[in-house]
Amino acid sequence: MPGVVAEAVGKSFGAVRAVADVSLTVTDGTLLTLLGPSGCGKTTTLRMIAGLEQNDAGRITIADRVVSDAAAGLFVAPERREIGMVFQSYAIWPHMTVAANVGYPLEVRRRPTSEVRRRVAETLRLMQMEHLADRQATALSGGQQQRVAIARALVFQPRVLLMDEPLSNLDAQLREQMRLELRALQQRLGITTVYVTHDQEEAMVLSDEIAVMHEGRLLQVAPPERLYARPANRTVAAFFGTPNLLPAKTREVRRDGPAVIARVDGSGWDGWCAAPADLREGDAVTVIVRPEVVRIAVSGPPAGSEASRGDGSSATPGIAWSGVVTQRIFRGTRNIYVVDVNGLRLTVDAPPDQTVPTGAGVRLVVERAHTWVVRD
Numbered sequence: 001m002p003g004v005v006a007e008a009v010g011k012s013f014g015a016v017r018a019v020a021d022v023s024l025t026v027t028d029g030t031l032l033t034l035l036g037p038s039g040c041g042k043t044t045t046l047r048m049i050a051g052l053e054q055n056d057a058g059r060i061t062i063a064d065r066v067v068s069d070a071a072a073g074l075f076v077a078p079e080r081r082e083i084g085m086v087f088q089s090y091a092i093w094p095h096m097t098v099a100a101n102v103g104y105p106l107e108v109r110r111r112p113t114s115e116v117r118r119r120v121a122e123t124l125r126l127m128q129m130e131h132l133a134d135r136q137a138t139a140l141s142g143g144q145q146q147r148v149a150i151a152r153a154l155v156f157q158p159r160v161l162l163m164d165e166p167l168s169n170l171d172a173q174l175r176e177q178m179r180l181e182l183r184a185l186q187q188r189l190g191i192t193t194v195y196v197t198h199d200q201e202e203a204m205v206l207s208d209e210i211a212v213m214h215e216g217r218l219l220q221v222a223p224p225e226r227l228y229a230r231p232a233n234r235t236v237a238a239f240f241g242t243p244n245l246l247p248a249k250t251r252e253v254r255r256d257g258p259a260v261i262a263r264v265d266g267s268g269w270d271g272w273c274a275a276p277a278d279l280r281e282g283d284a285v286t287v288i289v290r291p292e293v294v295r296i297a298v299s300g301p302p303a304g305s306e307a308s309r310g311d312g313s314s315a316t317p318g319i320a321w322s323g324v325v326t327q328r329i330f331r332g333t334r335n336i337y338v339v340d341v342n343g344l345r346l347t348v349d350a351p352p353d354q355t356v357p358t359g360a361g362v363r364l365v366v367e368r369a370h371t372w373v374v375r376d
Contacts, residue, residue, distance in 0.1 A: 003028040003063060003192030004049060004160055010057030011044055018044045020216045022058070026160075026209075031186050031193040032221075033203040035239070036213035042196045043164055045213070049194060050085055050162050051078035063159045063192075081160075084153030088165040090145045092137045099124070099133040102151045109156065123155045126185075143174045150182075154189070161186075161193045167202065179205045200240050204228070212236050228290075230276075233374050237288045244294075244346050246287040250373070253279050262373050268342045271319030273371040284376045289319070292349040293370035296337060297363050298356060318368030321346065325360050339364060 004026040011019040019041040026032045034042035047053040049060055051067065054075055060068040062083065067076040078085075084105075093101050103120040111119075124130040127147045132140070137148065146166060153161060167175045167182075183206050186193050197203055203210050204224045211221040212235075220232040231237040234245060248264040253275060255261075262275035264287055273287055323341035330336075335355065337348045339362060346364060356362060 001028045001064070002026065002061070003030070004032075004194060005061040006045070006049065006058065007060075008058040009045065009048060009055050009060060011041075011048060011053060011055050018216055019048070019055075022213075022216075022218050024211050024218065024221055026192055026194055028063075028192050029190040030208040031183075031195060031206055032209045032211060033195045033197060033207040034213060035197060035200060035203045035210050037198055037239075040213040041216040042198075042213050046162055046164055046194060046196050049160075050083055051076060051081050082158050083160045083162055084156070084158035086146075086149050086153045086161070086163040086166045088168055090149045090169075092140075092145050092148055094136075094138045096137055097133065098129065098135050098137060098140070098148055101137055101148050102155050105152060105156045119155050123151045126154070127151045142170050143178060146170065146178065150185075154191075159192065161191050163193065163195045165197055166195075168197075168199075175202075182206060204240075212239060230372055231288065231374065234286050234288075234376070237286075237372075237374065241290065242347060244287075244289040244291065246289065246344070247376075248285050248287050248373075250275075250279060250281055250283045250285055253281050261368065264373065267344060269319065269321055269344075271371075272368045273318055273373045274369055275373040276375075279373060279375065285373045286376055287319075288372045288374065289346075289366050290370070291336070291347045292334075293366055294346070294348045295365045296339070296348045296350055296354070296356060297365075299361050299363060318371045319366050321364045323362060323364065325356050325358050325362055328356065328358055337362075 002025045006022055006024050009019060009022045022045055034045055036042050044053060048055045055068055055070050057070050059066060062081055066074060067081050068074060099120050102123055103116045106116045106119060124133055129147055167178050170178060179202055195206060207224055209221055209223055210227055212219045214235055220227060220236050227236060228240050237243050246266055248266040250262045251265050252263040260275045260277050262273050262279055264270060264273055264285060321341045323339040325337050326340050327338040328335060334352055335350045337350060337356060339346045339348060348364060
């Protein structure tokens with residue numbers, strides 16, 4: 001059952017089209033992240049779901065109830081949408097205790113005092129903060145204040161939880177810890193959640209699905225693994241990590257069982273790649289090769305020799321290059337190598353114990369299944 005549905009939703013601010021024709025479905029009990037750079041429309045989309053902005057196109061449904069329909073002139077106020085909201089700034093009342101902050105949504109809904117006390121105690125216990133109930137909010141650390149903000153959003157048992165970059169003000173170590181806590185909490189409660197961030201690692205850790213936005217439009221919605229391995233286009237690919245993006249042209253496209261494979265020609269190299277079903281012979285493409293899937297070894301045969309002999313079978317490496325190491329960067333858990341292949345710059349992630357000196361001739365190989373082709 002869908003928890004949140006947006007159908008062709010749009011929003012303009014004067015002459016600026018901030019969000020255009022965004023359609024997505026958040027399955028009940030799952031977490032979907034709106035991911036993209038600043039100004040891409042992700043926060044505006046979240047605010048339209050919350051009712052803090054009124055969409056001027058399309059329709060929004062929460063738990064099978066239409067809460068906004070631009071064509072019909074329907075708009076349900078935020079407080080009647082049964083949503084909990086967590087903001088980037090926490091929005092904690094500094095003059096209140098932790099318990100008073102958490103209980104505030106119930107107070108404004110005029111719930112009985114006994115119910116307020118019970119629910120506040122339950123929610124603080126859920127957040128492992130019951131020992132801080134009487135502490136002033138200003139005496140809390142940043143991470144504790146964020147837990148109070150989440151508790152306040154959950155205390156009245158909303159149908160949907162909306163979170164706008166809630167971890168961006170925390171230091172790196174605490175942010176990593178809070179990601180894991182948030183994910184465990186969301187799964188334990190089974191609450192439908194829409195989360196906004198510009199941090200791709202955060203999105204990968206937290207999400208059941210990720211919706212990548214760019215310039216007010218949705219580029220792709222998919223589980224994290226699929227977005228990473230099979231991006232819809234070059235923009236989506238570049239947003240996750242630092243892939244090698246290699247210009248090429250398709251020489252041949254064919255089926256290999258259920259998969260589609262393509263033979264591509266680059267500048268001084270060729271090889272076989274995994275490909276989408278709609279690719280055609282002669283298309284200008286970008287070959288996506290993640291640094292961590294490239295094998296590196298000192299010296300070897302000329303660039304592309306194995307790939308050129310191959311017939312595209314799964315036993316044949318997809319692409320092989322020969323080049324020279326121009327830079328090595330030690331990152332603790334890995335070595336990063338920059339390799340020059342006849343003017344083409346390739347980045348390779350290798351284990352920390354695999355050391356190749358700068359200036360060494362190397363051979364790079366990537367298996368066909370670890371590549372992906374998108375049309376330019």
